[in-house]
Amino acid sequence: MATENYASRLRYLDADDLDDSTVAFDGLDVRGTNDEKLGDLDGFIVDSGSGRVFYAVVDSGGWFSSRRFLLPVGHATIDSDRRAMHVDVTKDAVKRFPEFDGDRFRQFTDDELRAFEQRMAVACCPDDAGTVATTLGYDTLRHYSQPGWWNAEYSQTERYRPLDGSERETARTAEPSRSSYDREHATGRERDRTGDVSPHYEGRAQPGDVLGVETGGERTYMGDTSEDEDKRRRDAERDRK
Numbered sequence: 001m002a003t004e005n006y007a008s009r010l011r012y013l014d015a016d017d018l019d020d021s022t023v024a025f026d027g028l029d030v031r032g033t034n035d036e037k038l039g040d041l042d043g044f045i046v047d048s049g050s051g052r053v054f055y056a057v058v059d060s061g062g063w064f065s066s067r068r069f070l071l072p073v074g075h076a077t078i079d080s081d082r083r084a085m086h087v088d089v090t091k092d093a094v095k096r097f098p099e100f101d102g103d104r105f106r107q108f109t110d111d112e113l114r115a116f117e118q119r120m121a122v123a124c125c126p127d128d129a130g131t132v133a134t135t136l137g138y139d140t141l142r143h144y145s146q147p148g149w150w151n152a153e154y155s156q157t158e159r160y161r162p163l164d165g166s167e168r169e170t171a172r173t174a175e176p177s178r179s180s181y182d183r184e185h186a187t188g189r190e191r192d193r194t195g196d197v198s199p200h201y202e203g204r205a206q207p208g209d210v211l212g213v214e215t216g217g218e219r220t221y222m223g224d225t226s227e228d229e230d231k232r233r234r235d236a237e238r239d240r241k
Contacts (some may be wrong), residue, residue: 007108011160012057013044018154022082029084030058030071036091042068044154045163047138051155054144056085057100066099072120072143073150089124096123102164 015025028041039058046053055070071094075087098119108116125143138144 005107005109005113007106007110007113009048010045010054010106010163011048012102012163013046013053013154013159014161015041015043017159018044020151020154023078023149024082030056031084031086032094033088033090038071038087038091038094039064039069041085044073045070046155046160048157048160051152052138052144052146053150053155054138056087064094064099066101068100068102069094069097070100070120072124072141073147074141074143074145075124076147078147078149093123102162106163 015028018025025041030038030041032038039060041056042059043057044053045055045057053073056073056076058069058071060067060069071087071089075089077086078084079086096119098116105116121141121143125141
């Protein structure tokens with residue numbers, strides 16, 4: 001029987017899903033030693049079995065070799081006004097961290113995961129590097145110690161996502177499709193009602209278009225000012241004389 005690799009137990013928690021009255025995690029500013037800006041908080045990686053949090057996932061904003069990187073959570077503190085996460089790691093050290101690819105990460109064998117951890121430890125915690133080389137050590141290494149600001153309620157299983165965040169991305173990209181569908185049907189109803197067709201792409205109405213509406217035999221125009229209406233009424237009366 002094949003042995004389950006440890007990485008398959010890990011799950012992603014989107015920062016936006018962690019509703020908290022004291023900390024707005026989504027997009028929280030992440031700063032390193034000397035207050036260097038490292039990026040914005042994107043989420044966390046947890047053990048689906050124990051609920052322990054191991055990493056903060058940081059969106060680098062483009063300066064890192066890949067869009068996102070991991071920070072061992074034992075290095076992280078939340079400042080007193082709850083507006084930033086501070087980590088005792090320099091930006092230069094983070095530059096030596098291995099790249100994080102969620103889809104690849106969840107397929108790591110234990111040897112590959114140890115190699116990943118070893119490279120990170122060499123960059124930020126040289127004293128721990130020897131231990132990582134022989135064990136994954138999540139329960140013993142200081143840079144995976146559970147922070148005081150972490151609430152066990154955050155690790156609710158219904159919030160778990162795949163490490164590549166695929167479910168979250170699917171949900172977000174589905175929203176514009178529904179919006180586009182509703183917008184196109186509203187435009188179609190307006191066209192059926194008035195007979196007017198917008199000159200824009202595929203006849204879709206745009207902000208600022210003047211759309212005619214028939215009301216009681218008199219044609220009025222949405223978007224006209226009161227002066228426009230008065231002038232049109234005077235012209236109509238003159239034509240009837």
